Amino acid sequence: MAELKIEYLGLHGDGVADGPIYAPLTLPGEVVSGTVEGTALRDVRIVQPSDRRVRPPCCHFKTCGGCQLQHADDDFVAAWKIEIVQRALSAHDLRTEFRPIQTSPPQTRRRAGFAARRTKKGALSGFFGRGSDTVVAIPHCILLDPAVLAGSSVAEALALAGASRKATLSVMITETKTGLDVAVSGGKPLDGPLRLQLAGLCEQSGLARLSWDGEVIAMRCAPVQAFDGIDVSPPPGAFLQATTHGEATLLSAVKEITSGTDKIVDLFAGCGTFALPLSRHAEVLAVENDEDMIHALDRAWRAASGLKAVTTETRDLFRRPLLADEFRGVDAVVIDPPRAGADAQIAELKQTNVVRIAYVSCHPTSFARDARQLVNAGFTLDWIQVVDQFRWSAHVELVASFTSPHMRR
Incomplete structure (x- = not known):
């Protein structure tokens, strides 16, 4: 086990000790211990915490890879x-x-990319875990707008309908004035039965629009964003x-x-x-x-x-x-x-x-x-x-x- 002092935060939010050695979820001034593997510190333990360290406000922070800096106070991050x-x-x-x-x-992100997979018992959607390809469910996420977070169940239904057992769907969910705009990539090739099933999901879930690998499958109403009060209907997956x-x-x-x-x-x-x-x-x-x-x-x-x-x-x-x-x-x-x-x-x-x-x-x-x-x-x-x-x-x-x-x- 090595014991190191964190000198500063790198561009990706990891603490950096002399070497450089990168230690996730650490802060400048902290003394930490762990196992050095190349330029990374694994199994990090905080020996002497920073006075800028706080309790993460989200219960998913330790496992979810969506956020990097909830362990630091807001003034420090700013x-x-x-x-x-x-x-x-x-x-x-x-x-x-x-x-x-x-x-x-908090709770104002109007767009999120969910990872969704079929499982033995059904389906799972969420974000990838920290430093892994494991999908972590995030039912209590405090980052996303509640309407976008509710789209996680839509992502699971889409995985059941159109994901293979070994593939992970990418499901981009965007909140609009007229409902959720959902763009899926990485799914099964479209055929007649899958198209009908996806169109049914769009109707049942009340989506504004559903697209699959760039093709619009169904649109109940045009998804609308307001740019300073001017209505725009962006294409699927638009910035x-x-x-x-x-x-x-x-x-x-x-x-x-x-x-x-x-x-x-x-x-x-x-x-x-x-x-x-x-x-x-x-x-x-x-x-x-x-x-x-x-x-x-x-x-x-x-x-x-x-x-x-x-x-x-x-x-x-x-x-x-x-x-x-x-x-x-x-x-x-x-x-x-x-x-x-x-x-x-x-x-x-x-x-x-x-x-x-x-x-x-x-x-x-x-x-x-x-x-x-x-x-x-x-x-x-x-x-x-x-x-x-x-x-x-x-x-x-x-x-x-x-x-x-x-x-x-």
Whole structure:
């Protein structure tokens, strides 16, 4: 047995001792013991606990892998998430003002991916256990919205209907205004009897929509999300912010950054989380690689009233970023790339006369790399708003405000 002192938390929420040795569910300053296997500490025991350690509020925490940080008090987690972003910026010699973190309340996650399996006695659904492929039931989860949590029984019924004994279904359940939107992957191939059975389950469970490996099986009514009061019906499995609180916080910051501008480009626009609300006051070009999401955005704009022009383009911004001259006449840009960031697009954007950029990021490391490019080109990183909509996890999101030197002339 080795005895180690935890120096800090790593990016995935594990405690890190000299070596480095990674110890899950530990906190900085704690003395812990366990068996070292490579770079991991197994069978961890807390010898000297941190004064920031608390009793986890969820009864599933020890076995469920859905949360990583319930053993730390809320103030510690908030400070740590801001520190993650600060460290990423520091690696590129960047500093800025940080606004107070905004954290989504418990029981507000409107979307969850359940794992579901057939068993000898029936079926089981939940999340994968910590560091394993064992499915752990989570009937008292305090993270999910109650409507989403209730969808666990739907996942079990789907496993009974369409999972093989050796396979695990992935069941994505999303709360919408019109009912649960359920997208399944990893199931048996569709045939006539399975289609009829799944359609029956959709009706019996009162689902808005049920899709199977990308194919819509049944739809009682179109699933509807409201982006700042504008109704959108996303395609199955479409990207969506994790909580309405998180979405509203991100949108509020984006609105502030782009306030007073007349023409906006929204890059990686999805189904219109930002583009549609911003079109109340500005013309918007929305660019997204997924054709189905772009169609959903366009339908929503056409059905709404009181919005300014929204034009759309389906385009892979990694392979074909918008070129600098395509931003001619554009006042502001909103960019919300996936975890890889937007290196190629930023290389073009920094050559433009755009005066304001709202950068929404789910990965501080790639954000800091892109921010360095913009600052090198003369942009000012005005401030950052960290948003914690993945409560008790190691995931960090942010909105950053950049101002162009052209605005200051």
